[in-house]
Amino acid sequence: QVQLQESGPGLVKPSETLSLTCTVSGDSISNYYWNWIRQPAGKGLEWIGRIYTSGSTNYNPSLKSRVTMSVDTSKNQFSLKLSSVTAADAAVYYCAREEFWTHYFDSWGQGTLVTVSS
Amino acid sequence: SYVLTQPPSVSVAPRQTARITCGGNNIGRKSVHWYQQKPGQAPVLVVSDDSDRPSGIPERFSGSNSGNTATLTISRVEAGDEADYYCQIWDSTSDHHYVFGTGTKVTVL
Numbered sequence: 001q002v003q004l005q006e007s008g009p010g011l012v013k014p015s016e017t018l019s020l021t022c023t024v025s026g027d028s029i030s031n032y033y034w035n036w037i038r039q040p041a042g043k044g045l046e047w048i049g050r051i052y053t054s055g056s057t058n059y060n061p062s063l064k065s066r067v068t069m070s071v072d073t074s075k076n077q078f079s080l081k082l083s084s085v086t087a088a089d090a091a092v093y094y095c096a097r098e099e100f101w102t103h104y105f106d107s108w109g110q111g112t113l114v115t116v117s118s
Numbered sequence: 119s120y121v122l123t124q125p126p127s128v129s130v131a132p133r134q135t136a137r138i139t140c141g142g143n144n145i146g147r148k149s150v151h152w153y154q155q156k157p158g159q160a161p162v163l164v165v166s167d168d169s170d171r172p173s174g175i176p177e178r179f180s181g182s183n184s185g186n187t188a189t190l191t192i193s194r195v196e197a198g199d200e201a202d203y204y205c206q207i208w209d210s211t212s213d214h215h216y217v218f219g220t221g222t223k224v225t226v227l
Contacts, residue, residue: 044204044218044220045153045161045204045206045218045221047215047216047217047218050216058213058214058215059215060215060216061213062119094161102167103149103207103208104163104167105151105153105206106166106172108160108161109160110159110160111160
């Protein structure tokens with residue numbers, strides 16, 4: 001059974017870059033889409049973007065200018081970078097798996113809380 | 119950008135039926151997926167492609183989609199069904215991306 005685990009700094013300063021990594025275990029990272037989704041405290045889910053193992057990406061139009069995703073198949077990991085963060089970027093960040101062309105998320109990480117503060 | 123609208127809350131007595139709607143322009147032409155999220159936990163897929171149930175999801179969870187409204191139905195509601203529920207679609211009309219509904223809090227009375 002696949003497991004996903006987010007990791008990265010829990011505190012980021014305003015205007016800096018948020019960096020998170022998701023490590024996949026129990027299955028190969030290949031031939032799936034890998035997504036990042038966030039949830040501000042007390043609010044709903046917001047899709048950030050996805051990356052295929054080929055490196056192809058799709059990003060939320062509202063975040064596109066600040067988002068970069070990458071994948072490292074040798075480490076079974078994929079990563080998120082969000083630049084120029086503000087308080088509005090504080091949230092629980094989830095990574096999630098999407099089987100090719102299903103357009104839904106069948107496995108999720110437990111989530112990691114990111115706070116934005118100086 | 120495509121918008122999915124859900125009622126903020128639905129209350130239901132145990133053993134009754136809860137219906138959670140997800141409204142969107144011609145949503146019946148899209149595949150809708152539903153997630154359950156309990157406090158402090160990650161979302162869990164409960165219905166995919168309008169009405170399919172992933173392995174391990176009780177038959178009490180069912181879905182439908184037509185016109186401008188998709189519906190998640192929970193039959194014979196149990197206390198353990200109390201959670202937030204989100205619908206989700208793939209918006210392929212422009213800048214291919216995913217959209218989540220606003221979320222519905224289901225309270226079991």
